[in-house]
Amino acid sequence: MADQLQTLTAALIDTALKAGATAADAMAVDGTSLSIDIREGKLEQAERSEGIEIGLRVLIGGRQACVSASDVSARTIAEMAERAIAMAREAPEDPTAGLADPSQLARDTDAARLELADPAAEPDAAALQADALAAEAAGLAVAGVSKSQGASAAYSARRIWIAASNGFSAGYARTSRHISMTAISGSGTTMERDWAAEGRIFQSDLPSPEEIGTRAGQRAAERQGSRKPPTGRFPVLYDERISSSLIGHLLGAINGSAIARGASWARELNGKLVLPETLSVIEDPFRIRIPGSRPFDGEGLPTQTRTIVENGVLTGWTLDLATGRKLGLPSTGNASRGTGSPPAPGHSNIALTQGSASRADLIRDMGTGLVVTQLIGASINANTGDYSRGASGFWVENGEIAYPVNECTIAGSLPEMLRTIVAANDGRAHLSHVIPSLLVEGLTLAGA
Structure with missing residues (x-):
């Protein structure tokens, strides 16, 4: 064939x-x-x-x-x-x-x-x-x-x-x-x-x-008896099931297409701190038996392992040939394509630095707050990073899960959220995006 x-x-x-x-x-x-x-x-x-x-x-x-x-x-x-x-x-x-x-x-x-x-x-x-x-x-x-x-x-x-x-x-x-x-x-x-x-x-x-x-x-x-959580500012733990969405928002903001259009809240952040200094984001297209792996990109360029964020600092954009030319930079070997469209920048396998604490440790340390296990819809301003999403999960009191919750909204500013995240150690190695549970301080919850 x-x-x-x-x-x-x-x-x-x-x-x-x-x-x-x-x-x-x-x-x-x-x-x-x-x-x-x-x-x-x-x-x-x-x-x-x-x-x-x-x-x-x-x-x-x-x-x-x-x-x-x-x-x-x-x-x-x-x-x-x-x-x-x-x-x-x-x-x-x-x-x-x-x-x-x-x-x-x-x-x-x-x-x-x-x-x-x-x-x-x-x-x-x-x-x-x-x-x-x-x-x-x-x-x-x-x-x-x-x-x-x-x-x-x-x-x-x-x-x-x-x-x-x-x-x-x-x-x-x-x-x-x-x-x-x-x-x-x-x-x-x-x-x-x-x-x-x-x-x-x-x-x-x-x-x-x-x-x-x-x-x-x-x-x-476990979701039986769900009710709305209180309204206010609380820490929020993004469960490993959905935590990759947070890093996904960062990856979308540094995509060469968004940067070339000037339609990204990260357009002035190259070389600046976007995550805590303890965290890095690595792209590795050569992982064995992983869906995002590939030997070359959609334009025939060699793929490469690269550090997108190093010790919290953004190192550059994700580019194909066209967006690289628009920005005066070489392609990063990240072109993706289908049969009916021209190439566009896209990521392969992504891994965020694992933390030293377990998910249970972060729940214990957060005191009172929300563990999010499902996200519903999205309202995200690509230019400012203003963030609002429907969510459900579990309410935490005194460092322990108290009851399941639904029908709430969490809101914040993506640039601020990402700079304060705390990573757990539960990222699953078989996934293309290995992102552990992430604790974010001080998000606004709209519940009961």
């Missing part, structure tokens, strides 16, 4: 150049996915999809256009090139658009060392259904759980190939295996819902469905 994808991308580029493009790049993706959804012990939905999608970007000087299709015939490829050329001629001039210089391209494109594709056989529908049924049964067996909102098991395999008229041509494969379950406790107006899910590249690394279902059931049962 890799040979077919390589042939398709080569044909797309050759056809585009013959049609009048001065440069072009192409992407081909072959994918298979299978998912099973069950509810109350019965099959609710079964889906399987297979297919190839191709994408072409053409450049005429500083003008560019992207087209994509799911038909790989020679006629479609010719029509794609003609359409893309016509679109590019009408596009506005962008002097930063363009391919990498051949000297910039990745030389080592072998992804085998990263173990991104499980060589085990694709599971059949019966195996996935058995996993979903086992997860649901385990969740329903937890005391206090009244019903199931469903359980799912899924598998996917993708092969990706990227090529460009500058000479780059390489690809790799990815697989994933996933199990989830959502449980409900109580009844009527007292119903509460929670969930658990796990995904891995290798099926052998996935926890058992019983473990996942039991966790979902326990979480739902």
Whole structure:
């Protein structure tokens, strides 16, 4: 199949150049996915999809256009090139658009060392259904759980190939295996819902469905008796389940697209303190069996391990070629792309420095406050960093969890929040973003 994808991308580029493009790049993706959804012990939905999608970007000087299709015939490829050329001629001039210089391209494109594709056989529908049924049964067996909102098991395999008229041509494969379950406790107006899910590249690394279902059931049962917390300013502990959202807001603010537009609250913070001095943020695209790993970026540049925040200080922006040119800086090898859009900056695997305290230690030390386990919606000002989100979780009194809470809002200023966070030591190593529970002092809660 890799040979077919390589042939398709080569044909797309050759056809585009013959049609009048001065440069072009192409992407081909072959994918298979299978998912099973069950509810109350019965099959609710079964889906399987297979297919190839191709994408072409053409450049005429500083003008560019992207087209994509799911038909790989020679006629479609010719029509794609003609359409893309016509679109590019009408596009506005962008002097930063363009391919990498051949000297910039990745030389080592072998992804085998990263173990991104499980060589085990694709599971059949019966195996996935058995996993979903086992997860649901385990969740329903937890005391206090009244019903199931469903359980799912899924598998996917993708092969990706990227090529460009500058000479780059390489690809790799990815697989994933996933199990989830959502449980409900109580009844009527007292119903509460929670969930658990796990995904891995290798099926052998996935926890058992019983473990996942039991966790979902326990979480739902613990939410019984939820009520609104008091209103005021209190410390807030972001549970490890959702703490990556805080660091995600920082990563979004330093994305080259936002910086180049001037639409980021972090635009003046390069070289300045954005986190406590004890914390650093490391990007590592070479972690074994981790979903965000990749041997090269979406423009064929080599990926690299880099320290985004070092001892609290922001070291630079996250860039692809175009945003780097706009800012007068080199790409950081962070281009991401799909078949129907041009490259844009994106992060791979991220890790925040782990703290020395456990989650329980931080709860004990916070005295009175809120542990957030779920976030709902978001109102975040990209220019100022003003932050407001709906939340639910658990109220803490005298350093111990007192009762579950829901229907509250937490608000603050992202720059101030990030500079005061305290990290626990519970980040999960198998995730692409390894972020532990994070304690933030003095957020505003709107509850009862």
